[in-house]
Amino acid sequence: MWKTSLAAVLAVSAATAGAPLVAHAQTRTQVVQWQVQVIQDGQQIDAFDGTTTVGQARTDTHHHVTQHNVGCKDQPAGSIDLSRTLTVSPTQADPDAVTLQIDAQETLEDTDARQTDTGCKSPPQPRKVAASHPGLRVAAGQWATWQIVDKNPSLVYRVHAAIATGPSTP
Numbered sequence: 485m486w487k488t489s490l491a492a493v494l495a496v497s498a499a500t501a502g503a504p505l506v507a508h509a510q511t512r513t514q515v516v517q518w519q520v521q522v523i524q525d526g527q528q529i530d531a532f533d534g535t536t537t538v539g540q541a542r543t544d545t546h547h548h549v550t551q552h553n554v555g556c557k558d559q560p561a562g563s564i565d566l567s568r569t570l571t572v573s574p575t576q577a578d579p580d581a582v583t584l585q586i587d588a589q590e591t592l593e594d595t596d597a598r599q600t601d602t603g604c605k606s607p608p609q610p611r612k613v614a615a616s617h618p619g620l621r622v623a624a625g626q627w628a629t630w631q632i633v634d635k636n637p638s639l640v641y642r643v644h645a646a647i648a649t650g651p652s653t654p
Contacts, residue, residue, distance in 0.1 A: 556604035
C-alpha cells in the first residue's frame, strides 16, 4: 500500500513539475507594433506609431498651431492650437489579427468661413471631438478604417497593427 501511494505521489509531482513552465509559455506577453494615419478630407494630415505590450497603453499628443488672417484689414490674428491626443492599447494579439482599444481627443477647426455683421473675416472656431473604439480588429497585413467625423471636415483613422518582432519601447 505504501509503495503504491508513494508511486502515485511521485507520478503527480512529476506531472505537475512541468506545469508552471507550460503555463508561463502560454501566457507569454505579446508586443504589438501599430500605426495610425489621420486622414482629413481625403488627405493624410498626421500619423502616430508605437510598439506596445498587450494590456498596456500608450498616449501621444501632437500639436499644430495655426493662425488666420481676420478682420476687415485681413491681418494675422490669434492662433489656435489644433491638438490631437491618441491612447492606443492592444487588448488581444495573435498571428491572424490584433485588437486595439483607441481613445482620441481632437481639436479641429470649423471649416465654415465666418464674417462679422460688417462683412469682415472672423477666425475659425475650434471644435473638440472625443471618440473611443473599444475593440478595433486589424487583420494581419491589412489596414482597418475608423470614421471619426463624417463631414466638415471628414476625419478617418487608418490603422495597421501586427505582433512585433523586437522589444517594446516606452
